[in-house]
Amino acid sequence: MQIPAPFDYARASSVDDALALLERHGPESLIVAGGHSLLPMMKLRLARPEWLIDINDLFELDFIVRDGDRLRVGAMTRHTTLFESDEVRRLFPIITDAERTIADPVVRNRGTIGGSLCQADPAEDLSTVCIVLGAEAVIRGTAGERVVSMAEFHVGPYETSVAHNELLVEVRLPIRPRSGSAYEKVERRVGDWAVAAAGASVSLAEDGTIDHVAIGLTAIGLDGTVTEAEAMLHGKAPSEELFVEAGRLAALACDPLADQRGAIDYKRHLADELTRRVLRRASSRAAEAQEG
Amino acid sequence: MQISMTVNGDEITREAEPRVLLVHFIREILGLTGTHWGCDTSNCGTCVVLMDGLPVKSCTVLAAMADGHDIRTVEGLATGGVLDPVQQGFMEEHGLQCGFCTPGMMLTARALLDRNPHPDDDQIREAISGQICRCTGYATIVRSVQWAAEHPAGAAATGEEVNA
Ligand SMILES: Cc1cc2nc3c(=O)[nH]c(=O)nc-3n(C[C@H](O)[C@H](O)[C@H](O)COP(=O)(O)OP(=O)(O)OC[C@H]3O[C@@H](n4cnc5c(N)ncnc54)[C@H](O)[C@@H]3O)c2cc1C
């Protein structure tokens, strides 16, 4: 039987209350959101917080609202809510694509976007999605709020720039005109973490050429995006030849490890193939957005 | 700490350590052993219960986190001695063999039908995709849930006796 080591439990009633509790109980206290990454780690004693601060009552962090040219998503928004949101599907189909593959519908009822980004597992699908979409993270501490890019947010595997006495409260996604996005993942079985995955976002200029493009990879050793492929695509009209070349560059840019999920060559092959597929789908979605 | 929740319609309060998982709270402290406990790693789904109407893996929820919430277990499916249509469906369509996965499967099916009374087979398969059955090959589970969808009044609609 896997049981966490003993800890004390407190339920926060507001963001300020959560911050005060973190301050009071010090670095040995941890936030629990959906608990679907943290509790398994506590059961394995890979995490042993002395205090757990439960933020599940913070309904004020469970929202998806459009605010001008960005979509604001609260940190406590569950995977299921993101997956089922029509507005999300319309603006950022990459999120819907990714959510379909994250764990399973029961896990998705609990896990949150905030927990996913703060967990920062190298195979975290929403991390790639947020990098590709150029998201900003809103982090709050007792001293106030700061807004950071995903590049600043991600410090390394399982490490973010959210300090122990801070909360991730919101993710902001910029809305670009004539855009399309897509995500595709290869997993060993339904609900498993990625062997490899790719995500892309494409925005077209009025003449149909690529005005902005971002390509991200999951679980195969790439921080940030595939900048070489992005530079190559910029300003050109989307075409199969370009996608093939982008796939080749993605396979070169990644740095996968061999593990029980696959060999290095196989993972590079996936980077290549999945990059082509998401570019194809993101571009055709962008073209539809342009017509519609 | 004191933990209070509604379980199958009853308000209960018990003393438990914060580290007690909901599955053990339900099985050991409340004695409701219909909720099964299998992989302990959030994968198999045999521990699924409904929390505020949504299926959750109770091995990955603290009892303390369920404080103040509404929990429904397999014991709460039948009402007044009458089986839920989902339970009846599992009988009619042979939805189980060993029965280990069955409580979780039935609760997920109940939650699905509450939201979508006429799911297609793919929607049923998607809904139970986080739950593992090592016996049936899933085909009879899908048929069982379809039986329940087609008989929302359960056995009453078939005019048959229920051996509950
Ligand atoms: C069986 C299974 C399969 C899974 N498969 C996948 C998969 O395929 N792809 C995938 O991407 N994920 C997968 N996951 C992970 C799932 O998406 C988790 O829900 C998610 O990673 C964590 O979200 P959570 O809300 O449960 O976070 P928690 O477990 O509650 O927290 C995770 C970490 O983030 C911190 N934290 C949480 N919220 C905040 C906040 N607002 N501010 C500051 N710190 C915070 C916590 O202190 C903790 O350190 C899987 C999980 C399970 C159990």
Ligand code: FES
């Ligand atoms: S025991 Fe909870 S998912 Fe297997």
Ligand code: FES
């Ligand atoms: S009936 Fe045996 S595991 Fe499903």
